[in-house]
Structure formats: structure tokens, C-alpha cells
Amino acid sequence: MKAFAIYTLLRLGLFITSYAVLAWLWVVAFGEDGMLLVPLIGAVIVSSLLSLKLLAPQRERFAAVIAGRAERASSKFDEMRSREDDATEDDATEQDATPAEPVEPSEKDPGRGVA
Numbered sequence: 806m807k808a809f810a811i812y813t814l815l816r817l818g819l820f821i822t823s824y825a826v827l828a829w830l831w832v833v834a835f836g837e838d839g840m841l842l843v844p845l846i847g848a849v850i851v852s853s854l855l856s857l858k859l860l861a862p863q864r865e866r867f868a869a870v871i872a873g874r875a876e877r878a879s880s881k882f883d884e885m886r887s888r889e890d891d892a893t894e895d896d897a898t899e900q901d902a903t904p905a906e907p908v909e910p911s912e913k914d915p916g917r918g919v920a
Contacts, residue, residue, distance in 0.1 A: 808867040815860055816852070823855070824848035 827844035856864075 808863070808870045812860065812863045812867045815863055816856055819856055819859070820848055820852040823852040827851065 824844060827847045828841055831841065831844045
């Protein structure tokens with residue numbers, strides 16, 4: 806969780822900084838009446854590109870945490886499945902060891918036992 810929070814806050818900070826710089830440049834170049842949607846879109850693009858280079862170590866740490874968590878969950882799942890398979894095999898062995906009772910034809914069911 807800590808790696809996720811750090812990476813997310815750094816991404817957010819990078820976006821806000823990019824937006825502030827681009828909005829300031831937009832206002833200086835076009836005046837205060839300018840539309841600020843263009844700097845917003847530019848900030849998304851710029852912060853995404855910068856985060857690929859600047860936040861690579863944090864992203865790798867976050868990915869390592871997620872990979873470790875997925876590996877633990879997978880091994881726990883395999884262990885539970887193995888226990889369930891063992892229990893199923895034990896039940897099947899017990900059923901195989903129990904002799905079956907012979908079924909005798911009854912008078913009510915004349916179709917049984919008739920060749």
C-alpha cells in the first residue's frame with residue numbers, strides 16, 4: 806500500500822506541476838481570457854511522458870510489491886487446491902474400500918433380473 810501511495814502522489818504532483826506551468830505559459834501567451842482546457846490536455850500528455858522517465862524506480866517498486874502479493878496469493882490458492890484434492894482422493898478411497906451390497910430383484914419390479 807505504501808508503494809502505491811507514494812507512486813500515486815508523485816504522479817499527481819507531477820501532473821499538478823505540469824498543469825501549473827502550462828497554464829501559466831498559456832495565460833502569459835494568450836491572456837487571462839484564454840481557454841484553460843488546452844493546458845489541461847497538455848499537462849496530461851507532459852506528465853505521462855515525464856512519469857515514464859522520472860518515476861521508473863517507484864513504478865518498479867510498486868510492480869515488485871504487486872508481483873509478490875500475486876505470488877503469495879497464487880501459492881496459497883495452490884496449497885488450498887492441493888488440500889482439497891487430497892481430501893477428495895481420501896473420500897474416493899474410502900468409498901472404493903466399502904464393499905457394495907448386492908441388489909436382489911424384487912417382486913414389485915418384474916423387469917429387473919429378467920434376461
